[in-house]
Amino acid sequence: xxxxxxxxxxxxxxxxxxxxxxxxxxxxxxxxxxxxxxxxxxxxxxxxxxxxxxxxxxxxxxxxxxxxxxxxxxxxxxxxxxxxxxxxxxxxxxxxxxxxxxxxxxxxxxxxxxxxxxxxxxxxxxxxxxxxxxxxxxxxxxxxxxxxxxxxxxxxxxxxxxxxxxx
Amino acid sequence: xxxxxxxxxxxxxxxxxxxxxxxxxxxxxxxxxxxxxxxxxxxxxxxxxxxxxxxxxxxxxxxxxxxxxxxxxxxxxxxxxxxxxxxxxxxxxxxxxxxxxxxxxx
Numbered sequence: 001x002x003x004x005x006x007x008x009x010x011x012x013x014x015x016x017x018x019x020x021x022x023x024x025x026x027x028x029x030x031x032x033x034x035x036x037x038x039x040x041x042x043x044x045x046x047x048x049x050x051x052x053x054x055x056x057x058x059x060x061x062x063x064x065x066x067x068x069x070x071x072x073x074x075x076x077x078x079x080x081x082x083x084x085x086x087x088x089x090x091x092x093x094x095x096x097x098x099x100x101x102x103x104x105x106x107x108x109x110x111x112x113x114x115x116x117x118x119x120x121x122x123x124x125x126x127x128x129x130x131x132x133x134x135x136x137x138x139x140x141x142x143x144x145x146x147x148x149x150x151x152x153x154x155x156x157x158x159x160x161x162x163x164x165x166x167x
Numbered sequence: 168x169x170x171x172x173x174x175x176x177x178x179x180x181x182x183x184x185x186x187x188x189x190x191x192x193x194x195x196x197x198x199x200x201x202x203x204x205x206x207x208x209x210x211x212x213x214x215x216x217x218x219x220x221x222x223x224x225x226x227x228x229x230x231x232x233x234x235x236x237x238x239x240x241x242x243x244x245x246x247x248x249x250x251x252x253x254x255x256x257x258x259x260x261x262x263x264x265x266x267x268x269x270x271x272x273x
Binding site (some may be wrong): 008109110111114117118136140141143144147149150155157160164 | 245
């Protein structure tokens with residue numbers, strides 16, 4: 001039953017941006033599209049910060065051992081919900097960001113294009129990491145998805161995009 | 168499931184083709200056409216010239232795209248280089264790990 005619902009949800013999501021085109025008031029629609037970008041940014045921050053903090057704390061606690069190791073064992077049950085939260089919110093952020101980009105494609109600049117490419121690479125590696133069954137692909141994407149260079153690049157591009165977005 | 172999927176894709180295709188057309192602002196061109204037609208003494212040649220000028224004006228708008236030079240382009244090439252580097256480095260790391268250590272076995 002769930003497999004039947006998913007394509008319908010995708011269909012509805014696909015049609016969601018169309019009312020924006022229907023609005024004749026340029027200012028209102030541009031504000032809505034701009035807000036979509038802020039939604040993407042907010043979703044990205046909320047999705048990633050708790051996940052990164054949780055993972056760092058877990059690694060630190062495992063290394064420390066003793067009492068903190070017991071805390072990690074108790075916290076294992078929270079890993080799956082936090083991971084699902086990370087995936088869902090990042091997906092929302094990605095699609096909101098891409099819709100924002102597609103609706104403002106006339107103002108495309110190199111920084112926005114770089115941001116879209118980086119987001120897509122991280123999104124694809126995340127999807128493959130979660131849903132593939134091949135061991136090699138999993139290992140490759142685990143290493144790629146957690147690369148500090150890519151994360152740093154993403155954050156730098158977001159900051160640049162926000163700073164240069166109004167130009 | 169296959170029939171359902173195919174049906175959904177059909178609906179999706181039809182929606183993509185029809186829905187934006189329904190919402191699109193059709194009055195603009197119609198009004199312009201009417202405007203052109205209503206002007207008395209306005210020959211075909213003049214109409215065509217006016218349309219040509221409008222088309223040129225629309226083409227000029229495309230020059231506003233910021234692609235094609237300066238620091239932003241360096242950022243784009245840098246991004247592509249970083250991504251390519253990350254993918255290559257990750258592949259190399261896995262290759263190195265999986266390579267049998269011949270010197271150790273001898």
